[in-house]
Amino acid sequence: MSHNPPETALNNEQIRDTVERILSAGTLPPIVQAGHPALRQRAAAFDGQLSANQLDRLITLMRQVMHEAPGVGLAAPQLGIPLQIAVLEDQYDVDPEAAALRKRSPLEFLAILNPRYTAVGTELASFYEGCLSLNGLQAVVARPEKVLLEFQAPDGSAVQQEFAGWQARIVQHETDHLNGILYVDRAQLRSLSSNAEYAAHWAEPGISRAQAGLGFDAGTAPFPAGQVY
Template sequence: MSHNPPETTLSDEQIREAVERLLSAGTLPPIVQAGHPALRQRAAACDGQLSPDQLDRLIELMRQVMHEAPGVGLAAPQLGIPLQIAVIEDQYDVDPEAAALRKRSPLEFMALLNPRYTPLGTEQASFYEGCLSLNGLQAVVARPEKVLLEFHAPDGSRVQREFSGWQARIVQHETDHLNGVLYVDRAQLRSLSSNAEYAARWAEPGIGKAREGLGFGDGPVALP
């Protein structure tokens, strides 16, 4: 990546206080939207700022917010918390044709701490993608079809796992969040569509109709 988002400006103590405010609020917090600085800064590595109890409670809160949204992933910066924590889960029933083309299969709930991904091979896949922090929009993003993800589990153990297809897209999207990157940074911007226009015109398993109608390519976009 050639971009260079700034590091979070919050100290460990400020991060701890922000997490405690969320946990003690008694309600589900809102998902912050594009323009919030937490989405454009590198989150701090999760390395003991939170007690095990706080970490478990934050992960459970993130899971609830993800389900309520609903979405298939959520990163801590989307709650205004600049820590390298993300949750993922994809248990939705989807159209079989779309699932086959997108190589989308169920993904069990996982919490990822300090994730890093490395592309495996050169194959790319281009599909429409959305984000809970850019409400109402979708755009086509080319991403590696297969990645190796290295991360810590909540218990501190190191994990390496390969992901492919739609699952690889999910883990890349959420890991990007932790590095100050939004999907629009990687998107074919000519493909950008409101949810209503996407549903009316371009909702198909692939992107051929949209590519022809909106005039965009489908290769990876270099980050600035």
């Protein structure tokens, strides 16, 4: 499937104004939902649109919103800010059987700017995935088991880091947000379930029961090794 979202329609001054309005509101901003233009446009690369103080405050606020949701990642477009900034953190207690099957291990807090990922190898992992911007839904997505993430740290330094298992899923999901891609674009749509129906029928560490009951395969997402996303 080809995805070619348009570039953000906001200029640097409009982006700064949006950030400052959110930072000065004094309350946690809402997470925008599917249909908001910021979720379907490629966010602007961060190249100094914000001062160091503004960037630090924005990252702190994004972490608070992520924790409050609660979630394991949040991208700036999910607050209506079309900038390539995301925060990641996964410290939740998870059922050991599910954690083992999904290769889910704790992810320390990380703020990433201008990220790009490349599939390492050809192995895919298929699991249910949700999104704070598609409240109440989840679907199975096939993603590379291991990726190389290239990004800027908030201090401007360039970083390359490999992620595997559930951590790889998180960094792919959030990087996709910055390119106007939602997980449903990559999902097996026959697997799409409300949280309540998932809990009632398909809740297990893997997806075999849902595959049999809903009639979908594990997916063969087009993630060639070496292609940058």
